[in-house]
Amino acid sequence: MKNSKDQKSNTVSRIKQLRKREIAVETLVDGILKGNQALLAQAITLLESTNPKHYEKANTVIEQCLSQPNNSIRIGITGVPGVGKSSFIEVFGKMLTSLGKKVAVLAVDPTSSLSKGSILGDKTRMETLSKDPKAFIRPSPSGSSLGGVAQKTRESIIICEAAGYDVILVETVGVGQSEIAVHSMVDFFLLLKLSGAGDELQGIKRGIMEMADIIAINKADGGNIEQAKLAVSEFSRALQLYPPKENGWVPKVVACSAAENTGIGELWEIIEDFIKKNRANGHFFENRKKQNRNWFLQTVDESIKHFFHQKPAFKKAQEKMLKEVEANKISPFYAAKVLLDGITKEL
Numbered sequence: 001m002k003n004s005k006d007q008k009s010n011t012v013s014r015i016k017q018l019r020k021r022e023i024a025v026e027t028l029v030d031g032i033l034k035g036n037q038a039l040l041a042q043a044i045t046l047l048e049s050t051n052p053k054h055y056e057k058a059n060t061v062i063e064q065c066l067s068q069p070n071n072s073i074r075i076g077i078t079g080v081p082g083v084g085k086s087s088f089i090e091v092f093g094k095m096l097t098s099l100g101k102k103v104a105v106l107a108v109d110p111t112s113s114l115s116k117g118s119i120l121g122d123k124t125r126m127e128t129l130s131k132d133p134k135a136f137i138r139p140s141p142s143g144s145s146l147g148g149v150a151q152k153t154r155e156s157i158i159i160c161e162a163a164g165y166d167v168i169l170v171e172t173v174g175v176g177q178s179e180i181a182v183h184s185m186v187d188f189f190l191l192l193k194l195s196g197a198g199d200e201l202q203g204i205k206r207g208i209m210e211m212a213d214i215i216a217i218n219k220a221d222g223g224n225i226e227q228a229k230l231a232v233s234e235f236s237r238a239l240q241l242y243p244p245k246e247n248g249w250v251p252k253v254v255a256c257s258a259a260e261n262t263g264i265g266e267l268w269e270i271i272e273d274f275i276k277k278n279r280a281n282g283h284f285f286e287n288r289k290k291q292n293r294n295w296f297l298q299t300v301d302e303s304i305k306h307f308f309h310q311k312p313a314f315k316k317a318q319e320k321m322l323k324e325v326e327a328n329k330i331s332p333f334y335a336a337k338v339l340l341d342g343i344t345k346e347l
């Protein structure tokens with residue numbers, strides 16, 4: 001894993017490249033619309049930059065990309081570590097490109113809470129797909145954003161759509177609340193599970209079951225085929241306990257194998273059926289509106305937090321409160337109220 005110095009050096013290097021080239025917004029947008037992967041990658045790097053000077057430039061790129069028509073499908077893919085997400089995405093992505101689809105993969109790598117580094121190895125794990133001219137793979141460090149989902153993932157989706165990508169795959173780290181964050185930015189949510197690994201019981205949790213539009217039992221090959229069939233039956237019975245979703249969709253359960261490339265085509269057929277029905281009943285477009293509302297509200301929350309943390313008075317008052325909390329002179333909850341009350345009076 002990269003340590004914090006390596007991660008910082010990598011970020012600085014990216015920013016220096018941006019400064020050195022000084023790519024104009026018009027050049028970036030024109031390249032994006034023409035499907036230039038190098039300029040698409042540069043635009044996403046611009047989005048991820050924490051340099052305040054890049055903020056307005058990145059926003060201009062986003063605004064111009066938002067006005068472009070698209071007919072994309074956003075698919076969230078999650079599952080516990082070891083379930084085979086990267087292998088599945090590579091096979092699934094190759095199948096889509098063979099059908100003439102352009103596929104963008106936004107793979108979020110977990111960032112260490114200690115070293116602040118991340119592996120960023122998805123291009124290595126998806127070696128075949130990364131060489132496909134119809135595919136674009138962008139690994140991004142998760143940073144400190146909710147559940148390990150990169151803060152700029154939504155903006156990256158918009159840019160990829162403007163670049164003409166038909167299917168946007170968003171891979172989560174599969175831990176914590178990452179599923180909730182990704183579910184709020186996609187049209188279809190796919191949950192990968194394993195059979196025979198104690199994973200069935202974990203999957204019965206109400207939250208994740210309610211979010212999933214399809215559950216795919218991966219690695220259904222070799223001596224694991226019978227166990228996979230049993231898992232399909234168990235999950236299917238569990239899904240019957242929940243009422244239909246707002247859009248009337250009843251989640252499906254299928255078995256598949258990325259290693260043997262089986263069940264992948266069936267999965268895509270189900271996704272196409274889902275999208276077709278949701279576009280017909282209007283839920284697809286209503287969901288997109290809801291995504292934009294959530295995006296706005298979450299951005300406001302982040303902006304408010306950023307605003308306060310940039311204020312010297314806030315930093316000073318916060319440090320004072322921290323010392324009192326550590327000394328048990330005041331509760332953390334009341335300390336937060338005192339801090340905010342004091343700062344807001346000064347503004």
